[in-house]
Amino acid sequence: MANDDDLDDLLDELDSQGDLETSQQMLSIRTESRRYDKPVTIVEGFDLESDEIKSIASDLKSSMGTGGTVDDGRIELQGDHRDRVPDLLRERGYDVRE
Numbered sequence: 001m002a003n004d005d006d007l008d009d010l011l012d013e014l015d016s017q018g019d020l021e022t023s024q025q026m027l028s029i030r031t032e033s034r035r036y037d038k039p040v041t042i043v044e045g046f047d048l049e050s051d052e053i054k055s056i057a058s059d060l061k062s063s064m065g066t067g068g069t070v071d072d073g074r075i076e077l078q079g080d081h082r083d084r085v086p087d088l089l090r091e092r093g094y095d096v097r098e
Helices: 002-024 050-064 085-091
Strands: 026-033 039-044 068-071 074-078 095-097
Touching: 026 085, 039 085, 050 068, 050 074, 050 085, 085 095
Parallel strands: 026 095
Antiparallel strands: 026 039, 039 074, 068 074
């Protein structure tokens, strides 16, 4: 069945293009002081659907054992995590500017 092979090849090609788009996104990480001088780590620069950003935020929060939220297409994590977040995002294929 040649059609099944062609379909599998097309799906593989589409999947590899998705990975390419991930690596082309330039993310930036910074911190801000909020109420009572509490630091918040902000990750921005995503070109993804809101659900995908929420999924990444959930992974980051559980990896670091911290709280956070998604606001205006950016991830906000409680605390200063500039040392760990870049490596976690790079493991997921993102290009991170520090």
